[in-house]
Amino acid sequence: MIKQESVDNAKIVGSPIVHNVCLFLLLFAFWMALTGSLKTKFIVYGLITAATTVWLCYPLLLVPNRDGSKKYFVFGVSIFKFISYSVWLMWQLVLANIDVLKATTSQNLDIDPKVVRFYFKVDNPMAYVVLANSITLTPGTVTLNVDDDGLFEIHALTVGAAEGVLDGSFQKKVADLYGEDYEFAVVEEEE
Amino acid sequence: MICDFTIREILATLFILGGSVFFVGSAIGMLRLPDFYTRIHASGNSETLGCMLSFIGLIIYEGFTITALKMAMVFIVVFLANPIGSHILSKAAYKSGHRVLTAKDLVGEEDEDANIHH
Numbered sequence: 001m002i003k004q005e006s007v008d009n010a011k012i013v014g015s016p017i018v019h020n021v022c023l024f025l026l027l028f029a030f031w032m033a034l035t036g037s038l039k040t041k042f043i044v045y046g047l048i049t050a051a052t053t054v055w056l057c058y059p060l061l062l063v064p065n066r067d068g069s070k071k072y073f074v075f076g077v078s079i080f081k082f083i084s085y086s087v088w089l090m091w092q093l094v095l096a097n098i099d100v101l102k103a104t105t106s107q108n109l110d111i112d113p114k115v116v117r118f119y120f121k122v123d124n125p126m127a128y129v130v131l132a133n134s135i136t137l138t139p140g141t142v143t144l145n146v147d148d149d150g151l152f153e154i155h156a157l158t159v160g161a162a163e164g165v166l167d168g169s170f171q172k173k174v175a176d177l178y179g180e181d182y183e184f185a186v187v188e189e190e191e
Numbered sequence: 192m193i194c195d196f197t198i199r200e201i202l203a204t205l206f207i208l209g210g211s212v213f214f215v216g217s218a219i220g221m222l223r224l225p226d227f228y229t230r231i232h233a234s235g236n237s238e239t240l241g242c243m244l245s246f247i248g249l250i251i252y253e254g255f256t257i258t259a260l261k262m263a264m265v266f267i268v269v270f271l272a273n274p275i276g277s278h279i280l281s282k283a284a285y286k287s288g289h290r291v292l293t294a295k296d297l298v299g300e301e302d303e304d305a306n307i308h309h
Contacts, residue, residue, distance in 0.1 A: 106217055132276075136277050139239065144285040153285070157229055
């Protein structure tokens with residue numbers, strides 16, 4: 001259990017000013033896209049709303065790591081790395097989706113449902129979120145549970161989907177996205 | 192007039208049709224797959240590519256305007272929210288001890304069916 005005091009004293013990774021400015025620009029761009037008008041009134045409203053939201057929400061968007069020594073900003077990720085990761089993920093989605101479609105519409109239902117487990121450890125808690133979410137988003141695999149030790153339990157529908165999760169490419173991409181070292185180990189099934 | 196389409200409309204139609212194929216595949220999976228966890232795959236996951244293609248089709252049809260940008264935002268929200276829903280459902284089932292059907296059980300079921308029919 002992380003103590004509240006140690007979380008308050010935790011060192012923020014990266015510069016808070018840069019974080020605030022990035023969040024402000026993101027929210028302001030979102031506002032402008034939604035209003036779709038360049039009248040002065042809307043721009044001023046947008047600036048005020050974005051600034052207030054940043055002021056209120058910035059402390060909530062800092063997540064502590066496991067031992068409570070550091071705090072990570074939720075959106076603290078390089079935008080170019082994020083885009084390249086998204087493109088890679090989209091391509092994986094297309095491949096996996098075709099695989100699942102083939103399996104479910106084949107004559108004799110070509111599936112092999114089972115639970116696969118692996119350990120994945122990094123310092124940044126957002127990496128767990130992104131990995132679990134990406135695995136669930138990919139057809140044929142659903143994250144059932146992630147525990148505090150970094151044990152991922154994945155339900156895989158087809159043979160190909162299980163292999164895709166266990167070969168470590170996903171884990172490598174996510175660790176690269178956050179620029180961190182990672183530990184990865186597959187838990188062998190007990191028969 | 193049958194030929195009275197622009198290339199943009201034809202392209203959009205093709206994308207939306209492609210998306211529909213995946214939605215239909217999702218529905219077929221929902222009916223054919225045997226247990227709760229496998230059906231989660233069909234309901235939650237096959238929608239991702241279906242949604243992606245449909246939204247690309249709609250964005251092409253709309254042209255690159257502010258409305259297209261808003262549709263892209265809806266698409267991103269679907270992408271963020273869809274896995275969360277699937278995960279919460281499957282996690283609730285897993286934590287409450289719902290049994291995971293494996294390939295062995297499936298073979299058993301098929302044998303039983305065969306015995307009944309013959």
